[in-house]
Amino acid sequence: MRIGKNTIRFEKPVYIRETYSIVGPKEGEARFGSYFDQVMTTYEWDEKTFEQSERKMHKTAIEKVVEKAGLNQSDIGVLLCGDLLNQISASAYSARDFKNAYLGLYSACSTIAEAMIIGSLLISGGYFDNVSCSTSSHFCSAERYYRFPLELGTPRTPLSQWTVTGAGAILLSNVAIGPRIVEATLGEIVDYGIIDSSDMGAAMAPAAAINIIQHFKDTGRSPDYYDLIVSGDLGKYGSELFRYLLSQEGYVLKDNYFDCGAEFYGDDVNKKQGGSGAGCSATVFASYLYPKLKNHEINRVLFMPTGALMSKDSSLQGESIPAIGQLVVIES
């Protein structure tokens, strides 16, 4: 059923049966390092290109989440995949090795939430028993695809974020194991005219604010309703903007809020505003949030990854950055 304008509630239960996270070496040493399932030994990971390395990572996440859940690959109904490469090629080249139906998704760094939403439609609708949601990003390929190739040595600007090298997989199921995805608020695209492709926090904060406010209006809730509110990759500055925009509308975020990007690399100043990328919120959810939900340390989580929907071409053509937040509510 729908609640209000953009919020939907999944009537038949959708369970998050298992998760898997794999990250790059530096990510493995950062804030969430001890939570990840696997850390790559190098960024190349014995592959010839960064694209192949990302693909290997993405494919590993899909394989391992199925294995970790004690299932076979043939038990998976659909692979819902997305990434940041042009034509989401990391996803397609990962999924071609499995004999599973495939749906390719793109919502930039919020893709994991889009996958969880569409996966929930498939499970709640009674169409499939298990679906896999997975997203990835790789710092070395993302910089080339969105800004400058690393080989140029272009200095990073103060407002930039660091694309997380990582892949997260989330296995949804109709079997009553793990926390439930109960609702989603689908995001609208918002563009506040930011043209600096490094300053994604400022582009995404308004979209995130508008979507969470829509969620509060649709449901009649306030931020206090949730044990934890987690936004995607707004970064340090972006998440402050997000807090400010919400406070202007009367919604005050307290200690029950954090942003995956702002927290990802802790206080590492080289990472500027923090992490971003389709692998950022996906790996944080898979590694850090999921176990806390599963063992009831937290019971109600609002999880809203955010995405900056520009391309390198649109940035070079002087376009501003459209952005989006996709929101799911998880209860255990």
Place this chain on the structure above:
Amino acid sequence: MRIGKNTIRFEKPVYIRETYSIVGPKEGEARFGSYFDQVMTTYEWDEKTFEQSERKMHKTAIEKVVEKAGLNQSDIGVLLCGDLLNQISASAYSARDFKNAYLGLYSACSTIAEAMIIGSLLISGGYFDNVSCSTSSHFCSAERYYRFPLELGTPRTPLSQWTVTGAGAILLSNVAIGPRIVEATLGEIVDYGIIDSSDMGAAMAPAAAINIIQHFKDTGRSPDYYDLIVSGDLGKYGSELFRYLLSQEGYVLKDNYFDCGAEFYGDDVNKKQGGSGAGCSATVFASYLYPKLKNHEINRVLFMPTGALMSKDSSLQGESIPAIGQLVVIES
């Protein structure tokens, strides 16, 4: 409910309430010319870049399908969009001008079917009353993004296809107007090792064959069950390959089969194997097939757009082309 391995049936009815198609000047003079709703005057269409032209086309398709259905933009629950540009930017930049929830999809030239599948989940699940599915492609931008910029004047190879400049929008609804989407067979990714990025027909034919055979196995049907079987952008050579692969498995396609790409430009030899692109099957469905379904000239259609999931980067790195077919069954 699910039928067999990859086929799903939408229990609550999903209607195709309206469609809209808009194409480029040459497309307006080709085989389906008299069926399109709108023909652009030039490929630039008063815009500075081909990307902006594609966006204008995509946005127009969304606006006009809503208007043609006698609805307001606020009646639309979700925009399901995709295109061929990097990071599907035509979709994001089109959708940012509407205050509608958005889900970005990428399945190359089969994206319109992916949108119809996910749109059907949203309508059949009772979540929204109306959703818009739209995809676009533009010859001038696609050549640059997938192969060579037009300015290079690179000769076209005999097996190449011509990206259709066009956008199609399909409005799904729970209101009993128009034909119904009754089933879908979700495609698996298939890669037969084709490395020539111009030879998409050979890459896509096996994926198309495997998916339609899965559909026949899942449902126990044969090709004769359908008034019309329409594949996406296999092109002339690709659709012959597709026929051959099916015949080897005992499924003989007769006169009730055609391929959108093979037919799009008629016998124009400059277009080599025919049309392709996310706008190809979308505009053919919106302009040519939909009215025939609506007035019961045909009553059972199997519509299976196909997609080649490589990127320019994967091609330059010597990778073969993963491909997919996404299949929907429409009845009136």
